[in-house]
Amino acid sequence: MGQQSDGDAAVGSSTEFQIRQSFQNKEEVVLSVKDYSIRQGIEYRVLESDHLKYHRKCKEFDKGCSWLIRISLHARKGTWEVRRYNGPHTCLATSISSDHRQLDYYVICARIYSLVRADAAVTIKVLQEATEANYGFRPSYKKVWMEKQKAIAQIYENWEESYAELPRWMLGVQSTMAGTVTVLKTSPIHLGDQVDESTVYFHRLFWTFLPCIEAFRHCKPLVSIDDTHLYGKYGGTLLLAIVQDGNSNILPIAFALVERENAESWSFFLSNL
Template structure:
């Protein structure tokens, strides 16, 4: 209820609702000691609604604790981070607090969402200059302000990419690719499309990727046409899929190359 350099007063969250626990402590300046002036204890409230969290244990404080854990493994679960924070401070923060803290730490390490998308063109150029044969196709769309087009800005639409080792390795794999998409649950959503190959020892590895707005005929056509052009130009390639309508339309399109 109150907390400063001269006094501290606290009470149960269920005070007045079946619980009377209360404590009041003040500073005695002459003796430089704290004195308990009121204490309605011991606290016997067994309400299950009492939280083990602490309001001053906000996500800014949690950030400092979990930073090395997230830096070592960005996929570390919220549950593990909760337990690590509780072991340090004695209070178990809520799932939301730790989730917010992890998002802040990820942004500190890798950059936030806006920075990441804005860095894509520079990242593509960097990989092209350092990896001969790298393929990346970035599609953007214009930004409209009312009826006008902002010539100085564009926004992300789609991207296809593959690496030279993927292209080279596919020549020695079975003549088949398995394709599928998975939804992304970040700030901007979208869908990640992948093509997977298999070698003679039944090892599997991804050979091509695309980040698109969702699974539809246009996005699958974008992915499959580039997959055909850059990775799987061989004849007689078998395609394994879940027969999504977008995949069927893209494969049957006359200009797809399949």
């Protein structure tokens, strides 16, 4: 699913579709039809779906409901248009469970994107409640957790790409903030008893900024150190050095991202500090 420009796709609601109603791309088409179906409490069946057309009918179509929609690509305009529409539904809502078949990963990701972009630490419970308030259905914890990971990857790139960008990030910070100190330590890949020196992985990173270094000169000559565990895909531990100024204001002066708290990682941090 592509990244949304503002966190929410231009989707429909319970409002009925109109003949020649247009959409920018198929992604918007799919999300609009799903959104409509969830709000109606109705499920649909797939008839056709490819790079040129999108055709759906009500799950109860063979039992008397006449709802169906056909949306296809207008090649000359480059947009998707509603070519045929029989609506509204003439059946009663059939979804009585706490979830909805069309409330899938695709829809959830579009709906929670803006919340995750505003606060990557937002809890799954909050995202579940926001989705339920929007649609009236509460998706499972697993569904929302998986879509939060996808939203984070869209916003910040995935974990592997983020770690691969560290050297560029270090150069970027040093070029824009003169006096920044960074120390990156990598380790080679071990395959049994063999060591692949051509491939390395992230091990530890130490960094501090020039304002922190200069501010320390005006602080009490006492440094406190602490750590906090990280709970991302690869875990790890963040080490910090903290000082106080004459008014007892707390100032962090140095940081390190390490695999875990042990003698070697503390030695790496303190020696660079």
